Amino acid sequence: MIKQKPKVAFYWCASCGGCEETVVDLNAAILDVADAVDIVLWPVALDFKYHHIEALKDGDIAVSFINGAIRTNEQAHISKLLRQKSGLVVAFGSCAHTGGIPGLANLTSREEIFRTSFHESPTVVNASGTVPQEDSLADGMPVRLPAFWEEVHTLDQWIDVDYYIPGCPPPPALVLSAVTAILEGKLPEKGSVLAPAKALCDTCPRRKTKSENTKITKIHRPHEIIADPEICFLEQGIICCGPATRSGCGEVCINGNMPCTGCFGPPPGVIDQGAKLISAISSLFNAKTKEEAMEMARQVVDPAGTFHRYTVPSSLLGCRIHKKAAMPADGRMDREAA
């Protein structure tokens, strides 16, 4: 008798496609995975319809890997559907995990994004001032587009998530070990991040060059100087997010002589990665007076974007304050099954 293979779904929400690329980057290993599982949904690579998923029994899909943040009601609807149909839901990549790069949009507003994208951007010619509408007519036929929410959310702010694979994107080795653990049923407790518990500085090859009392007198942005490839970035006055970032990426940026920007999210015990980084980095400033402290702070061009680069939606503040929550009460899509 042929044993039924576990069903697996891959889905993307507010995503750049990089997470999908990682899955493809598994190279030959993906064939083993594809051999062991039955892929029921993978919009980037295979043609399936949502009603195929709707037709499945609840819990029929063994694992759904969902990447990208949640910003439209379509994304909310499909992730909710996948939650209902899946035994496990894995938030894949930093967008799904902590909000990621699309989450930076929470520092601005939907209105400003639309204004920039459809009116003010120098590459846009839009004499009639057209802006996408949720409902419109095309040749007399009604067209409905997903609603673009005021705010970006992490996956677990919308549905229950079982596990998290961090990274922007997660490195293939980590994905493979996580997938293997899932297939073999060797999983840690629910809610775990499937990556090591140490901070990046603990595993960094430059760790020994980080002195006990570093003093930064001038902050250099990576493009402004050529960094010494052996010495800790912070020692060189280049902001590195290693002190409050989870390890597990293989220090790829550091090995490429670029500082860590924090894509693996906070290590265990840290609630707000950006705030921890502010504390960690500012303590290294060589500043005795208030004026000196202000001058050092001024040199950090974009504090929120630097320290909360991947975590605005999951941070303690979550988004800029000028707006009220504009999330619809439920993410249902009034669209007939496509």
Added chain:
Amino acid sequence: MGAVPASLLAPAAPLRLGISPITNFGWRFRRCSVTDVKLLTFVCNWCSYGGADTAGGLKLECPPGVRLVRVMCSGRVDAQLILEGFRSGADGVLVLGCHPGDCHYKEGNYVAQKRAPLLARMLEQFGIERERFRIDWVSAGEGERFSKVVNAMYDNVARLGPLELVDRKVEGSMR
């Protein structure tokens, strides 16, 4: 130590980091309207807590919206704690430490001083006005100064009104 209004004993939303507000001073509470804002004030154990106590002893005025949290050092109040304060319902956060040079741990208040402007810039990017976060120095004997700093900051925050953070819990979600 006089009777303390019940409103002062517990913050509106519980602080989650294992810190509890302490309030047994003899302040005279200022008359304020019911819509008052809350000012979370961290006081260091060695100087500013004493300053608050002295203010109480002198029966100086204090707005009832002030919530005091005693910490061992202003340097211990890391940025995460301040954000947690805002998230927990504070409309303003004030950190009070020993004057520069007087820190019980030598450098703690300098660490706090270095952190403040960077954090303030980040808060502004999140739409939290500069007046809602401040760090200052109050020694144990400076009851008057404590009262002045707290009242001035409180008035600034009250002028801005309540801080309305967007609730991160999504309605209709399965959590």
